Each structure stands twice: as C-alpha cells, then as structure tokens.
Amino acid sequence: MGGSTGCWVRDFLRSSIGKKGVMATTGLMLFGFVVVHLLGNLQVFLPDKHALTEYGHMIKSKPLVLWGARLGLLVIVLLHVATAIRLALENKAARPVKYQVRRWREADYAARTMMVSGPLILIYAVYHLLHFTTGHAHSNFNPDDVYANVVTAFQNKAVSLVYIVAMLMLAQHLSHGLWSMCQTFGVNHPKYTPTLRFASIAIASAIAVGYISIPVSVMLGILK
Amino acid sequence: MKLKLHIWRQRGPREAGKMVTYDVPDASPEMSFLEMLDVLNERLIEKGEDPVAFDHDCREGICGMCGIVIDGIPHGPKPATTTCQLHMRSFKDGDEIVLEPFRAGAFPVVRDLAVDRAAFDRVIAAGGFISVNTGNAPEANSSPISKKSADLAMDAAACIGCGACVAACPNASAMLFTAAKVSHLGLLPQGQPERASRAQKMVRQMDKEGFGNCTNTRECEAACPKSIGVEFIARMNRDYISASILDRPEVEGGGGA
Amino acid sequence: MELKSNIPSGPMAQKWEKHRFDMKLVNPANKRKYTVLVVGTGLAGASAAASMAELGYKVKAYCFQDSPRRAHSIAAQGGINAAKNYCNDGDSVHRLFYDTVKGGDYRAREANVHRLAEISVGIIDQCVAQGVPFAREYGGLLANRSFGGTQVSRTFYARGQTGQQLLLGAYQALERQIGLGNVEMFPRTEMLDLILVNGAARGIVTRHLVTGKVDVHTGDAVCLATGGYGNLFFLSTNAKHCNVSAIWRAHRRGALMANPCYTQIHPTCIPVSGEYQSKLTLMSESLRNDGRIWVPVQKGDKRSPQQIPEGERDYYLERRYPSFGNLVPRDVASRAAKAACDEGRGVGPGGLGVYLDFGDAIKRLGEKTISDKYGNLFEMYERITDENPYKLPMRIYPAIHYTMGGLWVDYNLMSNVPGLFVLGEANFSDHGANRLGASALMQGLADGYFILPYTIGHYLASSKLEKIEPDNAACKSVLEEVAGRVARLLAIRGKRSPDSFHRELGKIMWDHCGMGRNAAGLQKALQRIPELREEFWKNLAVTGAGDEFNQQLEKAGRVADFLEFGELTCTDALHRNESCGGHFREEFQTPEGEARRDDDKFAYVGAWEWKGAGQKAELHKEPLTFEIVHPTQRSYK
Ligand SMILES: Cc1cc2nc3c(=O)[nH]c(=O)nc-3n(C[C@H](O)[C@H](O)[C@H](O)COP(=O)(O)OP(=O)(O)OC[C@H]3O[C@@H](n4cnc5c(N)ncnc54)[C@H](O)[C@@H]3O)c2cc1C
C-alpha cells in the first residue's frame, strides 16, 4: 500500500500516530521532570535554609549524572519541539483554505492553543536558564547560594510576574497535555475517562500552584 | 421566515471561490435545511442563474452524502443531526446563515458546497474489511459474540462516512472515521486475524491522503452525526502502536487475497 | 417473442442444485479474460461485483454517488429474512418460500422464490463473516424478530440500520477487490445508455458527473443493479437520486419491462408538510404493534386530537378488520387511510394524514416501555415534525416505498437481451405483486453473492464473444446519441426547472396510479403524461453547461426518462384488469373492499416491449404456474 520504508521504526515515527507517540512520550518525560523539579524546589520551604542549596551542590557534585541528565533533557525538549513544529505545519497544510466562520464546541482553549502555550514555555525556559543556572539574567547571582538567588530574584515583582504567568501557561499546557497523552497511548475507557479528564486539570493546577507558591511566598515575605 | 444566506460559490476544484449573499424571504420553519436550499435554487433557475450545488441523496441522515458547514459547524447547530435532517426551526426569522463546504486538502471542492471524499474509500480499500470470499463463511452462530462487544462494534459501525469529523477537526484529521472502522472490525472475532495489519494499512493510507494529525481536540466527536466517540481513536492508537511494535514483519505484501 | 424463463426441470427443492451442476464453468485461467460491467453498487451490485472479482473476472463498477457506500440500500431499516429457524418456531426454507409466494399475491415464479429461500441461509453466514454487527442475545448468538405480519421470527437486524450494515459489508468486500486491482470503480458516473453488438449487451455509455465527459465502456456482459423506480411518484421514501434511467435505457434497446404497475405503498410514513416537500420518511411498521390508528368521525374536524372525545374517534382498522385490527398488511392499511382522507376526515395540514395514537399503549405499558421499544422512532418523528408523540398522536400517511416491477429476467437473471443481467430491485423477479418486509435485502444479496456469479459464468462459457473496441461503429453511434440528447436538454433553455416537471408528473401518478387505480383515472393520466412530456421538451430550463458538475442536467435526464416510463406504468396498470398485491384497481374488489385477483386471466407476468417513440408498447406474457402454493384469496377480517 505504499509509504512503507521497510523499517518499522521509521514507518512508525513517520506516521501520524507515531509522531503523536513521540509527543506523548517526550511530554510524559517533561512532565516527570517538572514534577521532580517542583519537589526539589519546594525544599525552599524547609526550615533549613540551606537545604535547597545543598541539594543543588549534591547534584552538581556528580557531573556525569548532571550532564547526562541535561543532555537527555535537551534531546527530549528538542524532540518534543521539533515534532510539535512538524505536526503544526502538516496540520496547517491539511486545510489549505480556511473557514470564514468557525465555531468550537468541544475543543477547549487549552487544546486549541498548545502551539502557543508550548513555545511560551520554551521561551520561559531559556530565560529561566539564563536566570538561575548561568546567572546572566540575574542581577545579583551567587552560584553558591541557590536559596538566595531564588529569594532575591522574586523580590522583584516583574520577575515574579513573569514566573507566575509562565507557570499558568504550563498549567494550561498540561491540562490538555496530560489527558491528550493518555488518549494518544490509547488509555480511554468509559469508566475512567471522566476521572482522567478531571485529573489532568487537577494535576496541572496543582503543579502550577506548587511552583507559584514560591514567588508568592517571597513577595509576601514568608520566604526571606 | 426571512433569511440572509452567505454561500461559498466555487465553480471547480482549481478555481477560486468566494462568498455570495442571497435572500430567502419565505422560508418556513417546517422545511428541512435542504428544502430551503431547493427553494432558493428553484428561484435561481427561474432567474437563469446557476443554482447552488450541494450533495445529498437519502435525506434521512443515513447515506452520508450531505454535509455543509453551517455557521462554522459541520452539519449545523443541532447535535447528532445531519444537514438533511436539520430543520429551519433551528433558526430564527432574520438570521444570517453562513454556508461553507467541508474544508480539507484531502476533500477537494467539486463545486460550491459539494466536495470529493474519495479519500475515505481509499482508506477502506487499504484494509477496512475482513478478507472473506463469498461462499467461504462458517455457520453464522458458530462464534458467539458478547452482546456488549457486538453493541460497541455497532456503535462504531454506525459511521456514515460523511466527513464531518474531518471538516470539524482543527487539523482536518480523519482519525475518527478511520478509528470507527478499525474499531468496528477489531471488536469482532471475525476481525481478529487481520487486526494488526488492518490498523497499520489504514493509518498509512490515511496519512498518505494528506489528512492532518489528531491533537485530541474532540471537535470531531461533537460534529459526528452518529455520535461516534473519540474512545475509538484511543482504541485505534492502541492497536496501531502495539501492531507497530509487536506485529511480525509481513512475508508477502497484498490486501490478503 | 417467446419468453423463456429457463426454469430447470425437476422437483422444486432440487432445481437450483441441479442447475448449478448443469451450468458450464469458466476455466479459472480464462476468467480474467472476461470483463463484466456492473452498474449500481447497492446491495445487489456491490455484492455481485465483489464476488465476481473474487472469482477472477475483471470487473468495472459504476455508481452515481460519490462513493459506492451511499447506494440507497443504506436506508433500509427493518431487517433481512433468512430461514435459519434459530428461534425454533417452525421456520424452514419451505415456509419462507410459501410465505413469499403467498405474500406476493401469487404473481411470482415459484422456482425463483424457492431458490431465494434456500440461499437466504448462506447470506447470513456470509454477512456475519464479513463483520456485519447483527443484533445479538446475551448468550452471544444472533437475535431475531418477527416482521411484516409473519408468524415466525426470521428477521435479522442491526439496530434500525440493517441495510446500512449489510451494504457496508458488501462495500468493504468491494473496496477490498478495488484495492487488489480486480475491480475498477467509477463513482459519480451515470450510465446513460446500453450498447448492443450483434444483439448482445456489450457495453454502456456513461457521463462523468463532475467533468461531464461522455464515454464508452465495453465488456463481455452488462449487469444492471440500479435499484427501484419509486421516484416516478416524485414523493417517495427512496433517496432523491433513485431513478429509472438505466433500466429504461436498456428497455429502449430491447429489454422487456415487466409488471411496472406493481408498486408498493408503505402505510406509516410522515405526512407531507408543505409544497416544498422533497421526500417522505418512512417509519418502521413495528409502530403498528402498539399504536392505534384513528380519524375523527366528523368530516373536517379541526380540533386538536386531545379535544376529540373517545366517542368521536373512528378506529377504522379495528372497526373494519376486527381480527387483524391495526396489523392488517401494508396495502390494506394504506388504502384504508386514503379512504378516510378522501372522505374528508384526514388530519393535519392538507388533510392528508391519520393519527397513530400511543395514548392507550402508554397508559397500559408506561412511557418507559414504549420509549425502550420505539424511542429512536419517536425521536426521529419529533426531529422532523417538532411534535412530541408521547403527548400528541403521531400523524402518518402512506407513501410509495418499493417497486416490484422491473426488467424481465429469466431464472439466470438474464434479460431477453443476451448478456444483459439485471439484479436487485431493478429486476422484477421474486416478489410478485407485493413484497414482504425484510425480503428485498435478502433478494439483492442472493442475486449478487450467490446467483449471478454462477449464471454469468454459464453465459460467458457458452457464448462466442469477440473483442469489442470502444471505437466500434455500434459504440460510436450510441455515444453520439447520448451526447446529442445531453445537448438537446441543454439547448431548450425554457422556463421550468426539471424538479417542477417531476413534481407534476409525480402528482399525476399518485392521483391516478397510486394506492387505488381505476380505468378512467388511468386514461386521464395516459393523456396528461404525453402532454407534460411535450411541454418538458419545449420549456425545460437547465442552467449551465454539459462539461461541468451540473446537477440540474442530471436531474433533467432522469425526469425525461420518468416521463416515458410513467406512461408505460399506467398502460400496464390499465391493462391489468384485476387487483393484486400493490396493484389495486377499484373496479376489481370484493364487496368488503378487498383486492380481487383474476387468476384465470391474469396469472402471468406482463412484459412490455419498446416499439419506438410514440408507438404503443407490445405486451408479452409469461404464464405463471403454481405447483406447490395454490392461489387462494386473502382475507384479514
Ligand atoms: C426507506 C426504505 C426502507 C427499506 N427497508 C427495508 C427493509 O427493512 N428490509 C428490506 O428487505 N428491504 C427494505 N427496503 C428495500 C431495499 O432497501 C431495496 O429494495 C434494496 O436495498 C435495493 O437494493 P439494490 O441494490 O437493488 O439498489 P440500490 O441500493 O438502490 O442501488 C442502486 C445503485 O445503482 C446505482 N445507479 C442507479 N442508476 C444508475 C445509473 N444510471 N448509472 C450508474 N449507476 C446507477 C446507484 O448509484 C446505486 O449504487 C427499504 C427501502 C426503503 C426505501
């Protein structure tokens, strides 16, 4: 029936469902990172103000693990982004003449704007690396005191605002992304689907709340 | 009822189209939407103008031939209803209604509101069947099928091939149509021998036709006149992914002759 | 001309088996040298095309819809009969045979019907193997229901979408063969004429409906599976594009048209709501199991149904047929409704409707039970009429539904033109003067899966067929005729749309050749139709051109053929001085108002031969003999 390259992996990755599989797999991994990173970051609330910093030191003391993870993360992000772009281009091409009038019934805002929330997260991530990892975007960066970096940064209202908005984007991305991921992997069953849909929104919101709690606490003076 | 219609007019697949406005001064709420267009067309013929081309046949919501995007919704505002089963009482006196064809690269416009959906037939020809020659069948009751499976298969089999799912999908994806057939056959014992290869062949053909990719936005489900759910898309994903990973390579090509 | 039915000799139950042995076979290696053209991809055409391609023939198939999956067979709701006797209620091949001959009011060939009953069993096996999701019992085995007044449950069904599921099965088999390259499919292609070479059917002329291109297709045999002609009446339960053109064009080339006046009317359709009405929607007959049919006693009673007290309602079926009541057969129920409306007691807009009331049933069984049984039908009714049948009685009226007549064929499904085979609703074969519910699907699939693939082999193996090129003189002359006709339709540039002529023709047919017919009315119709036809050719308005997608042009060609065919139908109805099945001549009824057959004079198939435009068609008779089922008069009192 044509279109077969003879290699199943390539066939799979070229197919629409295969590409979705890549999105979902990388999405799942990114989600995993976001969760772990959140747990790591929440150490700011530990009574021991050095916990976060030590955690950072601990990671940096194992360069192999660190760079391995960084490389992995980079590959995942690149795959996720490249596939997203490819899907978006194909989808655009699939409807050469646009509708004059369009009305939506099921597709919520989050679902329709994955290609907005995603790139915004990417832009945010670049800024975030320059901010907390390299320090280029940080006015008084101290590579040895992660806790201080966080607190001083969020004392600036503009910076906090950027973070809060970015986290809302992330929540939006995940509110559709998590359910979408299940659907792509074929997890859909009348018994569980309503729960799943609710759960993706709940988990996405919980993650955002978790992250946002940090800048907010700094601004409220809870973290100093 | 007095209505103003904005209708997409396009002479042929390669010609440019545009919206043209028509007045229908005397629609009745009892009319079906297509009868309202019949009335408009009769009037255009009287004036010697080209009537609006649109596909239709059974006018009972079963043949899948009709399909117009009405005010941005394929088959119009009434849920689970084909264009031919829509009645003018779903509209109000004085309404302005926008009529467009099902838009997708894989569905070239034939003329005005009529499109070519041959891509669907090719997706079926690629594998949407059970390979059983006439005369080859075992006694019908030799394999019992649980009522639930049979009912679920019937839910999927109810697809009328209208293409509204493609028209509604923000990505012009044909996943719902394809999934409905993969699921219908995959849910029955008779469909098992070809289950893996069927999913692969149909998806491959679907991709080849230039439909978009599903991003799970569920517009298709909302537009489907037969209420076919995206649950079947998940089912097809499952079949496709496991087939891609686990199915043994084919020794010899072909549609199973 | 002698009509040879070619019914095999021998005992009824062994004829088909014997015949299958006697028929010649085509060597498998030779099959691919033969090309078979199949026009129509409904149940009959799709099943035939797929089965022949599986055997190895080269097949070309045509339909006018954009996909073979949309043929009108898709709309059949109720079910398909088969003598499986799964319900252990005494069904058998013989009983199905018997019921069908009797139901056809003794105007069908016994041998054909017996074969149909034999084959019915294999159809279900085949369909299940293809994945048709028939309804099942909790134990996982197939479910059956009773249908159309038979005393056994032999109807298989897939929700209310049996025709759809059966057609999709055949369509998928067809698509499989298309994918394998054994069938070449021509959708949106309409057959406009038949090509004969040396007296045998060797090709067709088609018009591609998108490009307007007129083409010749040649082959070794032509099969017409183009469905019924119910749209002769304009308003019917058929799809909008169903037409008579293919078989009418074949008729004009010499194929005999049999029993065109046998048309079936379905009693439970949703009535007309206005002038613009474009088609009628059927509602399952099963509604009559619980609904009670009535009209007001008083003429012109304009009160709403709830305001009419019990005493002022006339439950006319229960009154006239106390033992069968609301369950009398289709034709009886239909005529009774017409009679009530003719008396001025009809209800709804235009007074063309009677009530089908579920009030009592809801009181007796509860709304829940009724909605479990008929929920989807009630919903459909409400969608169309915007009236809630749980509160108000439904309004129903009879409508044209099925046509038993069609091209004459012999036992091998071949017409009198060698190499022209006709199957499905397009032929006249198995239903006599009246078709039983759930039997049309059975017949279409029997013809396509199990009869034609055998009999066509016999024809091909026993005929000498030289190769024909499309530029052959015979092909070219038909091609030119067709192109000329298309040009003529376009050249008129008059004032009236094709639809307006069709509507008017339909009204003439319905008024004079509908549920009740009489000589005076038929004569009137026979006078009106030629006049209308003349006006058509003078005052038709077709916009646009021939080399483009032109739906008005398509329509005009079909209406032109209906305008000729309608005349023949009335001629047939006028000549048949008896009432039988769907043909009710008011002059021929019993004192109780029942149909009165005249077996001495009319126990024959009336097959008409075209004698040229403006000439009277010539009648040929194929006598019918009844070895097993002896004719009796029906009574439903
Ligand atoms: C509403 C309704 C309900 C019914 N319910 C039942 C039921 O429950 N049980 C039952 O047994 N029967 C039922 N019937 C009857 C049954 O559906 C039909 O008799 C049967 O399906 C006819 O099948 P067919 O293959 O002969 O023709 P169709 O399915 O009508 O197919 C005709 C084919 O011919 C093609 N065609 C026609 N003319 C041309 C041309 N000139 N050129 C090219 N192609 C052409 C069309 O494109 C189409 O593919 C019902 C009928 C109706 C109208």
Ligand code: HEM
């Ligand atoms: C309030 C929210 C957040 C805070 C306070 C925060 C804090 C930090 C800090 C302090 C670091 C530096 C760690 C170190 O150098 O030891 C870091 C690194 C990083 N953060 Fe965040 N983060 C937040 C949200 C996010 C989000 C939402 C993402 C993902 C989209 C993200 C992605 C990253 C990445 C990729 C790194 C680099 C890891 C590495 O060193 O390779 N962060 N973050």
Ligand code: HEM
């Ligand atoms: C921390 C960052 C991110 C996380 C956790 C994440 C997670 C996810 C998840 C779980 C999905 C669902 C996959 C599926 O549909 O099966 C998804 C989809 C998507 N992501 Fe991301 N993503 C992130 C970053 C990005 C970025 C940077 C982009 C943009 C360029 C992006 C673009 C998309 C798009 C367009 C989709 C939609 C695909 C679809 O719905 O099928 N994402 N993402």
Ligand code: SF4
């Ligand atoms: S899935 Fe629904 S919308 Fe899509 S073709 Fe089938 S019936 Fe139409």
Ligand code: F3S
């Ligand atoms: S609308 Fe389109 S995005 Fe997927 S869920 Fe339906 S195909």
Ligand code: FES
């Ligand atoms: S015309 Fe057949 S579904 Fe609408």
